[in-house]
Amino acid sequence: MPTTPNPLRRNEASRRAILDAALRLCAENGYGRLTIEAIAAGAGVSKKTIYRWWPSKGAVVLDAVDDLASTVADHPYTGDLAADLRTQMAAVIALLTPASTSAVVGLIAEALHDDALGDDLRERLVRPRIDAFNRRMHQAQRDGQLAADADLDVAVDLVYGPLYHRLVFHLGMPNAEQLHTLVAHALRAFVPAPQDNDANAPPTS
């Protein structure tokens, strides 16, 4: 008796093939040269199949990157906040390197002049990862490694900001030693001060 093909399973296989082809083609030729046609050819599906599920190549790459980032950029927990952040950030750096063939960087560049894609990028990709960062930081507060009143909205900017400052101005991603220094400095802003001092006040002497 012939088995009936399962359309849901077939759809999932096509979806996977499309996302994999999008990432592979970005890595080979860069986001700029990626087309829906090339993704369709690479995945062995029709362009119509892709357009049934996604409105644009940006939307395909967003889904592909979302899958990828979930797998590789999780927040570990060893109990050492700085070490765990360095581990997670090294994974983020790998996703951004080399910039010319990074799907994430391609998406960032496209979203800079496509507000709708930018909104999707923020809501679907970034917000859940900021939530994951916040969970790790809350754990660090429970572990006594972070001030109980630390402003986590500021923390996410100070911890990850340096990577994007370096990305947009082609200053090079930090190496392991520079990453160590960056994380140590960023966390210094959130350690309870031994005495009440105001970093803004000019010296009174």
Next chain:
Amino acid sequence: MPTTPNPLRRNEASRRAILDAALRLCAENGYGRLTIEAIAAGAGVSKKTIYRWWPSKGAVVLDAVDDLASTVADHPYTGDLAADLRTQMAAVIALLTPASTSAVVGLIAEALHDDALGDDLRERLVRPRIDAFNRRMHQAQRDGQLAADADLDVAVDLVYGPLYHRLVFHLGMPNAEQLHTLVAHALRAFVPAPQDNDANAPPTS
């Protein structure tokens, strides 16, 4: 007696008209819609004139932004480091806002997939401004507002990083109050600690 036209003065007037037209057209329609043709029409010069001086629209916009940033994003000196940084950063934020019609953001997006333009952006636009930041920070060290051994390479990433983290992920530029909080936190990493402590070390209790 007719005056002899001064070719140097005429060239400078054309150069100024071209850079002004590039900025005006970016602000009106966004960098993505900018063409050499439109710049030529806007400046009242031929495309040939533009191509004699610049190889691409990215190169024109880089020069235009360089002029603009020199004028508006200087580092003031009132003696209050945090206040002066906020003033300078507010000017940077204005240059990045709104992102969809910012020439700087257009340039950043284009440079993300054009390494040669990215190198120019870093060397011609960013390095001189990092030097200016460093001069202000050295003055702050002489004023006793910043640790004498502060790592200024880290400082520039921590101070400006948040703006670019927010830019690339469409998280919105900081308002005045958020900017105050960001600068205060970033500077906290560079205030001499009252006692020798290591923000990385897990608590020993």
